[in-house]
Amino acid sequence: MSETTHDGAVAMSAPPSPDDGLSSAELATKYGLSVSGARPGLGEYVRQLWGRRHFIAAFASAKTTAQYSQAKLGQIWQVMTPLLNATVYFLIFGLLLNTRDGVPDFVPFLVTGVFIFTFTQSSVLAGTRSISGNLGLVRALHFPRASLPIAFCLMQLQQLVLSMGVLVVIVLAFGVPIALSWLLVVPALVLQFVFNAGLALIMARLGSKTPDLAQLMPFILRTWMYASGVMYSIEEILKDVEVPQFVEWMLEVNPAAVYIDLVRFALIDSFTADQLPSHIWAMAVGWAVVMGVGGFVYFWKAEERYGRG
Structure with missing residues (x-):
């Protein structure tokens, strides 16, 4: 097409485009464009996360190595820290408050509780800071953000x-024999890992917008520890103290207590099945599924908002 200008010259005008009249959204759809940083579908997100599995493992290993790189004893502190905590709890609760009464093999009982609860405690604390403490990485690179809290749980x-x-050395030193029940530790810890990862994902999303939450979490986790039978037998306490039925029920279904009891049952022969809440394996699986799936979906729903503003 042509048209004449005011000075008599002939100018060529562009032919009409088939895209004329289309909105921005319609143009993006037509040419397969998508919003930068948009949240992928849940199935696609899972596939992306699986594709980063080697990065997750390498990141966890690197963080583990770096954590104690400045300490002379290095990674020995990974074991020394919970052992020192167990020693303090033994002095205060076992000796001063005498919670060891009625609990055979109290030292293996206590150390198992401290180690297993520390696993959950450390996972939650690390998950809370996993996004807010790694904003440089989040803003610089494109990857499924769930990789970070999961990597910290793997760490x-x-x-x-x-x-x-x-723990095995301690258990054997106190005369507890090796038994086939020790194999139950593996499924118990797998279920606890799934539970921890789900809870860490929830806390990662909350902590990404409220960094002060990381300062509050140690107090919340300490309260949770005192209610989880780490330093005492919940069964023995309930024998001596009258509590409402719903309080007894809450103590029994407490997920931290569930996983602690499963590992104690697996490792310590004096910790027998009649000391376990009924349907404890069902509770362990239920907590893992509910928290694992629920935490993952909750985190995924805010995927496009991490690291912004």
């Missing part, structure tokens, strides 16, 4: 495996 699992070797 805590690696530390727990080392601690479990020490």
Whole structure:
């Protein structure tokens, strides 16, 4: 097409485009464009996360190595820290408050509780800071953000495996025999890892917008520890103290207590099945599924908002 200008020259005008009249959204759809940083579908997100599995493992291992790189004893502190905590709890609760009464093999009982609860405690604390404490990485690179809290939980699992070797030595030193029930530790810890990862994902999303939450969490986790039978037997306490039925029920279904009791049952022969809440394996699986799936979906729903503003 042509038209004449005011000076008599002939100018060519562009032919009409088939895209004329289309909105921005319609143009994006037509040419397969998408919003930068948009949240992928849940199935696609899972596939992306699986594709980063090697990064998650390498990140967890690097963090584990770097955590104690400035300390002279290095990674020995991974074991020394919970052992020192267990020693303090033994002095205060076992000796001064005498909670060891009625609890055979109290030292293995106590150390198991401290190690297993520390696994959950450390996973939650690390998860809370996983996004807010790694904003440079989040803003610089494109990857599924769930990789970070999951990697930090994997890091805590690696530390727990080392601690479990020490726990086995302690259990044997106090005369507890090796038994086939020790194999139950594996499914118990797998379920606890899934539970921890789900809870860490929830806390990662909350902590990404409220960094002060990381300062509050140690107090919340300490309260949770005191209600989880780490330093005492919940069964023995309930024998001596009258509590409302719903309080007894809450103590029994407490997920931290559930996973602690499962590992104690697996490792300590004097901790028998009649000391376990009924349907404890069902509770362990239920907590893992509900928290694992629920936490993952909750975190995924805010995927495009992490690291912004």
